[in-house]
Amino acid sequence: MAAATKRVSVVVIAAMMAVLVLAGCDGSSSADSTTDSLPDGVHFGFVTAFADGQLTFTEAELFTGDEAIAEAAKDGEQEPPNDFYLRRSDGDPLTLAVANDASVSVIGSDTIQPTESSVTELAGFFAGEGDIAGTYSFASGVSEFGWSTDITVRDGVVVGLAEYYLP
Structure with a gap:
């Protein structure tokens, strides 16, 4: 009789856990399973594709x-000439979904101020379809490191990209 009670208890506990897990699932996903993700917030780095x-x-x-x-010295590098120092992540590049x-x-090339663009225009830029008019974003000019940018991530998806000026 005690074994039957234990079995029932295990089944009840397993059923309760399944209900709790499924309660958090609504069948939708903010990023598909082939993409990586970053925590919500703003992240600086380089877009290469x-x-x-x-x-x-x-x-x-x-x-x-x-x-x-100080950070350049920690890395065994010379003092940076332009008053800034970049440390790239040692990890593999991430593939991130973009809204x-x-x-x-x-x-903008006239003011060095942010100029609105679009996901479509940026995709064309990276596809080599041409420069983004009125900006310093030239198709031939993405450095060997990539396009310096702040990305904003929300719920695992990139919802904002802002080019970051580096002298």
């Missing part, structure tokens, strides 16, 4: 002023 609603992103750290000098309506801003 952008197509089919996904971008390839390598996270980096940006230091300025005295902190740049179709993500906000995109690039640096």
Whole structure:
């Protein structure tokens, strides 16, 4: 009789756990299973590819002023000449989903201020279809490191991209 009671208890506990797990599932996903994800927030780094609603992103750290000098020294590098120092992530580049309506801003060539663009225009830029008019974002000019940008992530999806000016 005790064995039957234990079995019933195990079945009841398993059923309760299944209900709790399924209660958190609504059948939707904010990013598909082939993409990586980052925590919600703003992340600095470099975009090296952008197509089919996904971008390839390598996270980096940006230091300025005295902190740049100190961090470069920690890494065994010379003092940075432009008052900033970049430390790229040692991890593999991430593939991140991008919302179709993500906000995109690039640096305007007249003012060096943010200029609105679009996901479609940015995808064309990375596909080599041409420069983004009125900006410093030239199709031939993505550095060997990629396009420096702050990305904003919400619920595992990139909802904002803002080009970051590096001298």
